Amino acid sequence: xxxxxxKKRKIQGYVYVPKGDKLLRNSKVGDxxxxxxxxxxxIVVDHAIETIIITQWxxxxxKVEVINPSKEEYINKGLVKDVWYTRTFGVRLLKEVETKxxxxxxxxxxxQILNLTQNITKENVEELSKIESGMxxxxxxxxWQNWIKMHDIHHPFANxxxxxxxxxxxxxxxxxxxxxxxxxxxxxQFSIRAKxxxxxxxxxxxxxxxxxxxxxxxxxxxxINHAAMSYASDSILSASERQDLRTPFNKxxxxx
Numbered sequence: 001x002x003x004x005x006x007k008k009r010k011i012q013g014y015v016y017v018p019k020g021d022k023l024l025r026n027s028k029v030g031d032x033x034x035x036x037x038x039x040x041x042x043i044v045v046d047h048a049i050e051t052i053i054i055t056q057w058x059x060x061x062x063k064v065e066v067i068n069p070s071k072e073e074y075i076n077k078g079l080v081k082d083v084w085y086t087r088t089f090g091v092r093l094l095k096e097v098e099t100k101x102x103x104x105x106x107x108x109x110x111x112q113i114l115n116l117t118q119n120i121t122k123e124n125v126e127e128l129s130k131i132e133s134g135m136x137x138x139x140x141x142x143x144w145q146n147w148i149k150m151h152d153i154h155h156p157f158a159n160x161x162x163x164x165x166x167x168x169x170x171x172x173x174x175x176x177x178x179x180x181x182x183x184x185x186x187x188x189q190f191s192i193r194a195k196x197x198x199x200x201x202x203x204x205x206x207x208x209x210x211x212x213x214x215x216x217x218x219x220x221x222x223x224i225n226h227a228a229m230s231y232a233s234d235s236i237l238s239a240s241e242r243q244d245l246r247t248p249f250n251k252x253x254x255x256x
Contacts, residue, residue, distance in 0.1 A: 009069075010065055010066070010069075011045065011065065011066040011069045011086050011088075012045075012063065012064065012065045012066075012094070013045040013046050013047045013048075013063070013064060013066075013085070013086065014045065014046045014047075014048075014049055014052060014061060014062065014063055014064065014097070015043065015044070015045055015046070015061075015062050015064050015091060016046075016052050016054055016059055016060070016061050016099075016102075017059050017060045017061070017062065018054075018055070018056035018057070018058075018059035019056070019058065019059060020056060021059075023035060023043070024043075024062075027062075027093055028093065028096075029062070029093050029094070029095055029096055030092075030093060031092070031093050032067060032090065032091075032092050032093075033090065033091055033092075033093065034067065034089060034090035035089040035090065038089050042075060042087040042088060042089065043087070043088050043089065043090070043091055044085050044086075044087060044088075045064055045066055045085060045086045045087075045088055045091060046084060046085050047084050047085060047086070048084060048174055049061075049097075049101055049102060049180075050174040050175045050180055051084040051085065051174045052102060052180075052181065053181065054102070054181045054184075054185055055188075057114065057118075057185050057188075057189055058099070059099070060096060060099070061096065061097045061098070061099050061101070061102065062093045062094070062095070062096055062097065063093075063094045063095050063096075063097055064091040064092060064093055064094060065091065065092045065094055066086060066088045066090070066091060067088070067090035067091060067092055068088075068090060069086070069088070072087070072088055072089065075087045075088075075089075084174060099111065102180055102181065102182075103179050103180055103181075103182045103231075104178075104179055104180060104231070104232065104233035105233040106231035106232075106233065107231075109231045110179055110182050110228055110231050112255075113186065113224060113227055113228050113231075113249070114182070114185060114186055114189060116253055117186055117189050117190050117193065117224055118189050118192075118193060119193070120190070120193055120197075120220075121197075122197055122198070124220075124252055124253070125194075125197075125216060125217060125220040126216065126220075127252045128219065128220035128223040128224070128248060128249070128252050129215075129216040129217075129219035129220045131223060131248040131251075131252075133219065133222055133223060133226070133248075135244070136223075136226045136244060136245050136248070137163045137222070137226075138163075139226070139237065139241050139244060139245055140162070140163060140225070140226050140229055140245065141161050141162045141163050141165075142236075142237070142241075143178065143229050143232065143236045143237050143241075143245075144162035144165055144168075144178075145158060145159060145160075145162065146234075146236040146237070147177075147178045147232070147234055147236045148168065148170065150234060150236065151170045151171075151172075151173045152170040152171050152172075152173065155170060155171075163222075164222075165177075166183035166184055166187055166225070167181075167183060167184055178229065178232035178233070178234055178236060179228055179229065179231065179232050179233075182228055183225055183228060183229075186221075186224060186225060186228055187221060187225070190217075190220075190221045190224065191203075191213070194213065194217050201214070202214055202217050203217075223248045223249055223252075224249060226245045226246070226248070226249070227245060227246040227248070227249035227250070229245055230242040230243070230245035230246040231246075
């Protein structure tokens with residue numbers, strides 16, 4: 001898609017609006033939202049749902065139309081050809097889209113996992129942490145390997161162990177995981193919840209100064225990510241393998 005023929009076409013796409021967004025948080029379908037000061041940061045309109053980067057949860061998802069693309073060529077100059085977004089200072093909100101579409105065909109189930117993660121208890125964490133993860137860790141890695149080979153068979157990490165992978169870039173692939181941004185969002189929300197529950201004691205510092213979850217918390221988020229992977233849209237695991245991945249999570253949260 002060429003972005004620079006602004007005068008001859010309308011530009012439509014998607015904008016994700018977290019609760020904390022000052023410009024768009026109170027907007028509704030039909031509104032024209034224009035950034036009055038005409039300075040960065042821009043409104044970023046993604047051309048496809050798969051490329052939306054989500055740093056806060058929850059939020060709303062809107063299909064939008066750029067209001068004056070012909071007058072905004074200058075803020076889009078320098079973008080690489082076929083880039084997946086358009087910068088703008090003004091959009092018209094065309095319709096609200098269910099956020100579950102952000103995560104693929106089984107987005108509703110992934111949203112359920114997300115919501116339970118945001119409200120997880122210490123008891124839930126302890127239960128998840130005690131469950132053996134060896135076989136499911138292998139399945140999780142297998143799912144990643146199959147997904148990578150499906151889209152980029154020559155990828156240098158296609159046959160690596162991906163037991164702790166949450167995103168990876170592939171050639172000509174808009175998605176960064178089998179469930180789009182879900183792994184990154186789930187992991188971020190889990191860390192927020194861990195801090196709410198026990199503060200800094202949920203974390204440890206590595207030798208390079210990077211922050212990691214303590215083992216009990218790391219074991220728990222692993223089971224949560226396994227469950228999320230079981231709802232990947234692609235056929236990268238069998239039905240029984242999917243069920244195995246989600247069983248520990250379902251058991252703890254009594255999902256039937």
